[in-house]
Amino acid sequence: MENLSRRGVLSLGVALGLVGVADSAKAWAWPSADSVAGSGAGADPQYVWDSATDPLMAALLENGSVPSINTAMAGWVNNADPLPSGFPAELTAHLRQVNKLPSWADQAKLTRAADFNRRRDTYLFMLYGLGSGIMSTVIPREARSVYWSAGGADMQDRAAKTFTFGYDLSQLKAFEPTGQFVVTANKTRLVHAAVRHLLPRSPHWTSGADQDIPISAADILVTFHSLGTYVRSKLIEWKVPFPAEDQEAFLHSWQVALHLLGVPDEYIPKTWAAAEAQSAQVLTPILAPTTEGVKLAEQLLGLTAQIDLGVTRGFLNEFVRYVLSDEVGDWLGLRRDPVAAVLVRTAWPAYIKFREGLSPIMPGTFYMVDQFVRALAMLFLNKGSSGTTTPITIPTGNRPGA
DSSP states (O other), X not given: OOOOOHHHHHHHHHHHTOOOOOOTTSOOOOOGGGBSSSOOOOXXXXXXXXXXXXXXXXXXXXXXXXXXXXXXXXTOOSTTSOOOTTSOHHHHHHHHHHSSOOTTOOHHHHHHHHHHHHHTHHHHHHXXXXXXXXXXXXXXXXXXXXXXXXXXXXXXXXXXXXXXXXXXXXXXXXXXXXXXXXXXXXXXXHHHHHHHHHGGGOHHHHHHOSSSSSSOHHHHHHHHIIIIIHHHHHHHHTTOOOOHHHHHHHHHHHHHHHHHTTOOGGGSBSSHHHHHXXXXXXXXXXXXOOHXXXXXXXXXXXXXXXXOTTOOHHHHHHHHHHHHOHHHHHHTTOOOOHHHHHHHHHHHHHHHHHHTTSOSSOOTTHHHHHHHHHHHHHHTSTTTTOSSOOOOOOOSSBSTTO
């Protein structure tokens, strides 16, 4: 089920707008000279995890500290917030080292990226939610890790927390003291470390895993490409105005995000050309269906169907096919809807043209599409009940029964 021919990989890569296709059997070959660090040891990131956070979180899980940490962490939201007094000393010491921007962060670029995200939030909501979100279900390692971890048992909550990561990254002052992204990224980094300790204890996860420890640096890079690199390619494909300065700023926000998540700088692409080359090696060749991924996709699409607004499940299925390809739609068993397919392929381009001032005529479907986009965004913001933040908590176990 999970083996793809090279022709299949090529056609899928073209459909997703991801440039180039690498040999999935090839050893790590991406040059560290193309990273923000400019050099590196060249070790395969599949075997690189988070040496600073993983041992700490393992110890905190083993000594039973995590429930109290979660309680203390609830009030730690904005970047300027002091570290909670209820944290163990060793966690406080660790966060003092990492809860800050890297020295190479460019605030002017981050500000421009925030403005770009504000201007393009409609497209970002759709691409992050129904593009990248569903693509994650055909990334085998990610699908299995999500499904068998604690978050996989409540996909609406899990989707809300995942969406919050992108939402906080997109805010106007995301990296400033009143923003929330630096804290969100560090909370996520702690969650990743906890999952690395917990998932290897699940016989369900280990029986299908091709790695001993989940969420390697390579896996985080794959997620970046399914988000940032993919979104950039789609915006260009849709002819949404995207000046070079905006593209550079958008990449920079993701570079800083990857650093905050603990990815060594030697693996973080310094240009979009470098990112595309890396994506061709780590993302495109590995896309494939899994039993877990099919179940997750059905749950996610079932969640979005809750908002209705006259939009049928057929519309959702066809929009996923539109942004990810029929091949992915077939993998996930998404039923075809010929009427909805025509609607998606005519309404969405017309919607973009009108929004961008490229057409003076408002399409009759404009209001329906616009309301759907907004409702989709709110659905994933704390189950539709909050537009400000979604609490992130560290798990203490895996999926019940796993």
